Amino acid sequence: METTAIDMQANNEAIVIRLAGDSGDGVQLMGTQFVASTAAAGSDFATFPDYPAEIRAPAGTTFGVSAYQINLGAGPITTAGDAPQVLVAFNPAALKVSLPLIARNALIVVNTDTFSKRNLSKAGYDEDPLQSGELDRFQVVAIDLSRLTLEAVSEFGLSKSDAGRCKNFYALGVLLWMFGRDLETIERWVEQRFKKSDLLKAANLAALRAGNAYGETAELAAAVPQYRVATATFEPGEYRGIRGSDALAFGLAAAAELANRTLMFCSYPITPASPLLHRLAQLGELGVGVFQAEDEIAAVCAAIGASYAGAIGVTSSSGPGIALKTEAIGLAINAELPLVIVNSQRGGPSTGLPTKTEQSDLYQAVYGRNADAPIPVIAARQPGDCFDVAIEAVRIAVRHMTPVMLLSDGYLANAAEPWQMPNMADYAPITSTPYVRDDAAADGASAAFRRNPETLGRAWIVPGQADAMYRVGGLEKDIATGNISYDAENHAQMSQLRADKVDAVADFIPEQSVEVGGTSGRLAVVGWGSTYGSIFQAVRGRASRGVSHIHIRYLAPLPKNLGALLAQFDRVLIPEMNMGQLATLLRDKLGVDVESLTKVTGQPFMVTELEAAIDDVLAAIGAQHVGTQNERT
Amino acid sequence: METTAIDMQANNEAIVIRLAGDSGDGVQLMGTQFVASTAAAGSDFATFPDYPAEIRAPAGTTFGVSAYQINLGAGPITTAGDAPQVLVAFNPAALKVSLPLIARNALIVVNTDTFSKRNLSKAGYDEDPLQSGELDRFQVVAIDLSRLTLEAVSEFGLSKSDAGRCKNFYALGVLLWMFGRDLETIERWVEQRFKKSDLLKAANLAALRAGNAYGETAELAAAVPQYRVATATFEPGEYRGIRGSDALAFGLAAAAELANRTLMFCSYPITPASPLLHRLAQLGELGVGVFQAEDEIAAVCAAIGASYAGAIGVTSSSGPGIALKTEAIGLAINAELPLVIVNSQRGGPSTGLPTKTEQSDLYQAVYGRNADAPIPVIAARQPGDCFDVAIEAVRIAVRHMTPVMLLSDGYLANAAEPWQMPNMADYAPITSTPYVRDDAAADGASAAFRRNPETLGRAWIVPGQADAMYRVGGLEKDIATGNISYDAENHAQMSQLRADKVDAVADFIPEQSVEVGGTSGRLAVVGWGSTYGSIFQAVRGRASRGVSHIHIRYLAPLPKNLGALLAQFDRVLIPEMNMGQLATLLRDKLGVDVESLTKVTGQPFMVTELEAAIDDVLAAIGAQHVGTQNERT
Amino acid sequence: MNAPEKLSAKDYASSQEVRWCPGCGDYAILKAVTQTLAKIGARPEKTVFISGIGCASRFPYYLETYGFHTIHGRAPAVATGVKLVNPELDVWVVTGDGDGLSIGGNHLLHTLRRNVDVNVLLFNNEIYGLTKGQFSPTSRVGTRSPSSPAGSIDEPVSAGLFALGAGARFIARGIDTDKVGLGDVLEAAQAYRGAAFVEIFQNCIVYNENVFAAFTDKSVAADAQVRVEHGQPLIFGKDRDKGLHFNAGSLTLEVIDAKARPDDVLVHDRTNPVIAQLLLAMQPPQMPVALGVIRQVAGTSYDSAFVASHVTQLARTKSITDVLRQTNTWRVE
Amino acid sequence: MNAPEKLSAKDYASSQEVRWCPGCGDYAILKAVTQTLAKIGARPEKTVFISGIGCASRFPYYLETYGFHTIHGRAPAVATGVKLVNPELDVWVVTGDGDGLSIGGNHLLHTLRRNVDVNVLLFNNEIYGLTKGQFSPTSRVGTRSPSSPAGSIDEPVSAGLFALGAGARFIARGIDTDKVGLGDVLEAAQAYRGAAFVEIFQNCIVYNENVFAAFTDKSVAADAQVRVEHGQPLIFGKDRDKGLHFNAGSLTLEVIDAKARPDDVLVHDRTNPVIAQLLLAMQPPQMPVALGVIRQVAGTSYDSAFVASHVTQLARTKSITDVLRQTNTWRVE
Numbered sequence A, B: 001m002e003t004t005a006i007d008m009q010a011n012n013e014a015i016v017i018r019l020a021g022d023s024g025d026g027v028q029l030m031g032t033q034f035v036a037s038t039a040a041a042g043s044d045f046a047t048f049p050d051y052p053a054e055i056r057a058p059a060g061t062t063f064g065v066s067a068y069q070i071n072l073g074a075g076p077i078t079t080a081g082d083a084p085q086v087l088v089a090f091n092p093a094a095l096k097v098s099l100p101l102i103a104r105n106a107l108i109v110v111n112t113d114t115f116s117k118r119n120l121s122k123a124g125y126d127e128d129p130l131q132s133g134e135l136d137r138f139q140v141v142a143i144d145l146s147r148l149t150l151e152a153v154s155e156f157g158l159s160k161s162d163a164g165r166c167k168n169f170y171a172l173g174v175l176l177w178m179f180g181r182d183l184e185t186i187e188r189w190v191e192q193r194f195k196k197s198d199l200l201k202a203a204n205l206a207a208l209r210a211g212n213a214y215g216e217t218a219e220l221a222a223a224v225p226q227y228r229v230a231t232a233t234f235e236p237g238e239y240r241g242i243r244g245s246d247a248l249a250f251g252l253a254a255a256a257e258l259a260n261r262t263l264m265f266c267s268y269p270i271t272p273a274s275p276l277l278h279r280l281a282q283l284g285e286l287g288v289g290v291f292q293a294e295d296e297i298a299a300v301c302a303a304i305g306a307s308y309a310g311a312i313g314v315t316s317s318s319g320p321g322i323a324l325k326t327e328a329i330g331l332a333i334n335a336e337l338p339l340v341i342v343n344s345q346r347g348g349p350s351t352g353l354p355t356k357t358e359q360s361d362l363y364q365a366v367y368g369r370n371a372d373a374p375i376p377v378i379a380a381r382q383p384g385d386c387f388d389v390a391i392e393a394v395r396i397a398v399r400h401m402t403p404v405m406l407l408s409d410g411y412l413a414n415a416a417e418p419w420q421m422p423n424m425a426d427y428a429p430i431t432s433t434p435y436v437r438d439d440a441a442a443d444g445a446s447a448a449f450r451r452n453p454e455t456l457g458r459a460w461i462v463p464g465q466a467d468a469m470y471r472v473g474g475l476e477k478d479i480a481t482g483n484i485s486y487d488a489e490n491h492a493q494m495s496q497l498r499a500d501k502v503d504a505v506a507d508f509i510p511e512q513s514v515e516v517g518g519t520s521g522r523l524a525v526v527g528w529g530s531t532y533g534s535i536f537q538a539v540r541g542r543a544s545r546g547v548s549h550i551h552i553r554y555l556a557p558l559p560k561n562l563g564a565l566l567a568q569f570d571r572v573l574i575p576e577m578n579m580g581q582l583a584t585l586l587r588d589k590l591g592v593d594v595e596s597l598t599k600v601t602g603q604p605f606m607v608t609e610l611e612a613a614i615d616d617v618l619a620a621i622g623a624q625h626v627g628t629q630n631e632r633t
Numbered sequence C, D: 001m002n003a004p005e006k007l008s009a010k011d012y013a014s015s016q017e018v019r020w021c022p023g024c025g026d027y028a029i030l031k032a033v034t035q036t037l038a039k040i041g042a043r044p045e046k047t048v049f050i051s052g053i054g055c056a057s058r059f060p061y062y063l064e065t066y067g068f069h070t071i072h073g074r075a076p077a078v079a080t081g082v083k084l085v086n087p088e089l090d091v092w093v094v095t096g097d098g099d100g101l102s103i104g105g106n107h108l109l110h111t112l113r114r115n116v117d118v119n120v121l122l123f124n125n126e127i128y129g130l131t132k133g134q135f136s137p138t139s140r141v142g143t144r145s146p147s148s149p150a151g152s153i154d155e156p157v158s159a160g161l162f163a164l165g166a167g168a169r170f171i172a173r174g175i176d177t178d179k180v181g182l183g184d185v186l187e188a189a190q191a192y193r194g195a196a197f198v199e200i201f202q203n204c205i206v207y208n209e210n211v212f213a214a215f216t217d218k219s220v221a222a223d224a225q226v227r228v229e230h231g232q233p234l235i236f237g238k239d240r241d242k243g244l245h246f247n248a249g250s251l252t253l254e255v256i257d258a259k260a261r262p263d264d265v266l267v268h269d270r271t272n273p274v275i276a277q278l279l280l281a282m283q284p285p286q287m288p289v290a291l292g293v294i295r296q297v298a299g300t301s302y303d304s305a306f307v308a309s310h311v312t313q314l315a316r317t318k319s320i321t322d323v324l325r326q327t328n329t330w331r332v333e
């Protein structure tokens, strides 16, 4: 097979790259380093790792493929991209699983050394695809990556396996050349990372440089264009890359700082919620306590105990674990205690698809408890946004003395993007209803049930406070004293209070804004959560045709103006990674007529899928009417 | 105080009686015996016991009052009645808690012997209400019940406490006289009940007869009218009285008989679900196994295991316990196993009001699981109806191989009514998709995942079956083999299958009918569950004014014609004992505009409350339009 | 500040009307607890009673301390959360045989093995009281109840042996109406740093009356109970003439004549797990029931270890602003 | 009907590709299980493997028997339901240290105390494998993991002592790669009527490699393991020169020179709870680790008692039509 040169566009607004290999190939590391260089080069980016479902599948199998996808270019980049234009495949299995995903005329870099008979058959290839013509429509750059790497590091006398492990840096060197990047950022990182082993440091640097040099040589330069990727115009400021679960962890810690209380995070491991646990376990210096409980029920109950004792109690899980917590959430509602429940959603039902993303726990969040048990629900939309949403969740919980459900998902948990550092001075302190002891009252108990008439949050009195001892629990309680009450009228009042409290949140949240497009028009594309990026991209080009993107952060209660806003559009389309749950919510709460666009494959929406769906709707309603233009991008 | 004679109507279409006393006063027994005589006399009836929340509160306290309410007369009697016209109060506490409930001019029979200073103060009376004039607007019949009973049984030489315990029979004797009943039914029962103790038999009979004679004497006859209560026109047939939880137990056992399988009932005690457990524990001869598990999770899991092994697996609880079961229900969905989950709803959230009724777990039933996890939901409306609904639940579960949620509530669990014996020949056998082994298939596993294209139910293959071994679990499974599948397209197909399966149920259930009134009109009053009786009564008198009563048994999926039916009405009013949950469901599924009438006091609706609400709506929409009349009562 | 005034038992009673059945053993336990609180001079505002659901679990409402009546079986988990945040609080968990050993068995297990510094009072009445009398995991085989009309078939769990298997370091037992014995046990439990597990035999007069009569009845108590004391021979009986002897051949306990063979009487060692196992397994009528502190071994309490395991002992020593910058950052001008 | 043909170990393997990490101890256990099934001539259609969630719990997918991969921690409860309906089935529960002792501790407790006739295989790798390596309830204090970067502080639970405290009547132990020893234990467990609890030390090569090396490593095994056999002296060591001696003074076990003091070596009695407790508590390096059937006492299995406790042994002897009439009825003409 010959490397076929295909004309490629050398100036790119944005480009999508996918790195794929065995778990042992160091693909994730290669990806994050390429991103570091991307950040240094001033492009916007979004990334998403695609881990295998198995812990460590046998080498060479398709189910053992680990991948990393990067979308980079001029901003705003809001998704990890649809169809990669560049694929780096470390072995036949990686090629096999990636081919259906990549662009028609993508450039494929393959490590030919791995295309042995054994590996081909492990990947399920009867014929060598490098020979069979199957790749003809792509531009293939075949590199003897393993051999070249071994040569490049031979002088260091590493064991064969250690030497082989440098091949991700060799490949990275090639990739950096393709994108015209200098090696400096990466070199600094390698020096830092391997500072304990001069040998490994030298070998990896050598591999990196050799790969880069390989690109420079005639061998490659003839066949492959060097990509020039546009840089983004960021707001001035200080930036870092951030992964959704890290932003969530930092946000929770920041909220505790704003409230000047300990953050007590009580959890039980579960995919894809565990990264949040792992990150918070490293934040002790921020006054974060982490308790790994025996199960999800114990986790939520310990968090409730922590809140009862005056800390910010937070618990986290994904769908099946949240299901187990629902009984205890009712207790926090009844006891009027702050509590944040983070749900990193995954594919379901039941154990479902733990490593795949989905946004199908909205029903559970809004309606999923016994009895009338409303709680506020808010959702994060992008990795960096997780930070603010976490602060908001804690703020609502403390202000209104209520459990709050925060929805994230498997995509957000692992996706990363550049993020402007927050200025903590911009955030108001987080406070609760103050303690006032009415000396006239017969006992101290009633002090705990004085409520702020606007927030309906009660005073957060904690054990240790003298003269305000109170008793509280899961039985219906007297509205003024917290004592058990079987009184019919009291129950009606308390039920109303619980409903009003959640409604009261709407008085404190911003009105619903429009992300892209006008405040009226032909079609509102309404989303929530991690579909933000794809919807944003899809609508961006269509704002002039009367299409707007509205993205809901506050799902319960909904922003007060949302109904009126949606009424300004002829049609409402709701793309969701579930069977239509937000659609239910909007019909219920606003009585609006909506159309659902559902995707339940465990995969995020592609921008092109959304574009097609929007175009279909536009075609159906005809091309006449165009609403007010009020672009906000 | 003097007994004041008030003119009372001596001929009653229906009359409501309330018996109230200490837990030790035998009020419940007296009530059931009065009902037995009512049945024998040919009146329709409905009863509801009102137990104290405490197990055994101190004697004489208001929170220790146990009551029993009976509504009897010409049919259809569908509720235990609003305001009792006759009250029998065994002590001051019973009087105190009952007064706010009874009709303006009710007749009150009090046991004056208990009106001691001590008892009055325990009940919170500063003054003796028999003296204070507080009862002037009622007709009071003051009887020295304790003393008279002691006298009546003195000849038997019982201990004072044993003798005192006969006073419920003395009071029953009085009551039977007031209603012109002969003593025969009760005498037979006493003989049967006390067949092991001649002494107790004789004493209770003596008390009963003495009470009856007391009525006959001038002492009472002058002051009190004898009530003549209308008899009902029942369909010819064999009848018995039935309590909701008993009907549910019998229905489940009947369903197992129709399916010719063992019923395996796995539960954990909780109020008000326990009576179902207790009753089923007595039905061993019907092939019913009862397993009391260590908690609700174990209970539902054992039921799933039982279904997996070929029995009808049933689990039961109330709201908080159902919350704990939700994760496992997802497993049954994924594994496509039949399972019936009975929820006897109670006041909430959290532990809430365990002994009070509410219908606030509809959200939980329909939406309350992680992920897209739809299941059929059906609700019982009246005590006897529980029998048929139980059979329906099992039928749907087995036909479609799905978990089914059956909603009952605290009111239904304890309420009783006359019930025509079912003819089991009228019920079709319950069958599942048959096992077909395709010898061409590579392994037997796929036999388990052959689905009936109409029901989408898979073959219910159970361990022990040779050559059809299959593996299944909570991970997403291959649509054809049940093996683990991470495939995107397969997940989309399975998600659709799960949705379609629940939708398919709609092809097998009857169309929505109208209970009272026409199929179009000014106002549809739409209910579900145990509000049936009150809505029925309230609408009955208003059918001619364009009001209809529609009562939904199948809540998920809704009957196919429901949307079209509701569209025939100008307005839709939804009375619910919650904050508006069916309203959500109808807005979601049908996009209809509805009004909620909510009551969250732990008490059923009064007929008068509903009448007033309906009249308000009628007044609001004006008196012009009257829909097609098509009375069905 | 003034020295806190000395409170009497009455001062620890809340204004709530106590609503157990007349004659219920819970009343006596409530009294023993308030007396113990008074005796040790507990500060009401530093004292927290946390319970699950059941008759026993109504306990917190009746005390003028902080009280949290949580959900069925979960009190140990809630209590753990409280202690993590404030190890200074004196936290008591009140639970029943159903609450603590049926639905809540897992949390009890983990709270005991972690050695969280709480005092767990398990009111064992061998029945589900609040839900009207179904058999519980401690009910004896053959217990007839609404859910086991033909008699229960489940082999009961022994609360004490379960706790031992869970790794509990403090295990004690008392009887509801045994004021002195129960008081001593409560005091010892409160003084112990770590998870103190106390099983209290409690008479449910309505659903399981006299189920413990075989060893609690006055007429038999002396011969059917052995009150253990660390370092003392295990002697009991009206005339203190009975002793527990360890038969090294069969590795079992036997009752011997303590007066005839005083040297053969086993001396209680609350740190020895074999003794704990043997004592906890004893059942009437063959053997006396062991009461008092059966096991007590020192250990690190979880809450103190928890605080210590956090780099800054849960103090906020850095700001989020700093921590966010502990990575590659770049400036856009 | 024909006599069922004899199946080989291979016949019990399903067509599913096994997907544990290369080198995982689970492979060896899978092999031991299929070999045991072949040896005992298990009928695949009468054999059911039920698991929770975790690496261990993928087990059922790899066997050509009935298999149910349920939810995290609940396999014992599902298995109980299966046995209630069909006590004839040979039901195996496969669980991990997280699945069985963390979230699932309560169900394990109750399944053991009820003595449900299932064979519970608990793969103990002292880590949460599937969720990528957090410490588990059997992890030793100080285990560094993503959720315990400074080392875990939780005192671990001993699977064996927990089972003993739960009232388990059959407790055994094996090592993943110890084909013979594990095979024997599996066979004994399968033969036992009642709940057979088997702890298998399993090496998680990715997250907890060699955590059991102190007693499983070939170089130390003979001196660090004692294979117990009912009625046989507890002797071990490369030269079978070490013996376990029960010190009746301190009530503890000691290692003595078995050759010098053969009569002082304790003879294993699998019915004695003291011996079980002592053996299960032994930890390396001071003491050898006990392997084999440590406890076995006969008892009624729950499922048979369950059937027997139902008046008609779960047979339908009456029709609903009759039963509905066992009360006051009346006719309306």
Ligand SMILES: Cc1ncc(C[n+]2csc(CCOP(=O)(O)OP(=O)(O)O)c2C)c(N)n1
Pocket: B268, B269, B270, B271, B296, B320, B321, B324, B351, C053, C054, C055, C056, C057, C071, C072, C095, C096, C097, C098, C099, C100, C123, C125, C127, C128, C129, C130, C131, C136
């Ligand atoms: C989740 C849940 N399941 C079941 C119940 C019902 N319930 C309340 S208390 C109880 C058992 C009480 O028994 P125990 O703990 O022994 O306490 P006792 O009443 O005997 O003191 C049960 C089953 C509940 N409240 N919540």
Ligand SMILES: Cc1ncc(C[n+]2csc(CCOP(=O)(O)OP(=O)(O)O)c2C)c(N)n1
Pocket: A268, A269, A270, A271, A296, A320, A321, A324, A351, D053, D054, D055, D056, D057, D072, D095, D096, D097, D098, D099, D100, D123, D125, D127, D128, D129, D130, D131, D136
């Ligand atoms: C309800 C629920 N909580 C948490 C999880 C995540 N989870 C899956 S397996 C597992 C622990 C596995 O540990 P173990 O049982 O020791 O098995 P191993 O993987 O080590 O074999 C956890 C926490 C889950 N699937 N479901």
Ligand code: SF4
Pocket: B055, B056, C019, C020, C021, C023, C024, C025, C026, C055, C056, C125, C129, C130, C203, C204, C205, C206, C207
């Ligand atoms: S039911 Fe039993 S335990 Fe409960 S309050 Fe009454 S006597 Fe006490």
Ligand code: SF4
Pocket: A055, A056, D019, D020, D021, D023, D024, D025, D026, D055, D056, D125, D129, D130, D203, D204, D205, D206, D207
């Ligand atoms: S993570 Fe550990 S236990 Fe799980 S498969 Fe890999 S080696 Fe085995």
Ligand SMILES: [Mg+2]
Pocket: C054, C096, C097, C098, C123, C124, C125, C126, C127, C128, C129, C136
């Ligand atoms: Mg109890």
Ligand SMILES: [Mg+2]
Pocket: D054, D096, D097, D098, D123, D124, D125, D126, D127, D128, D129, D136
């Ligand atoms: Mg493990």
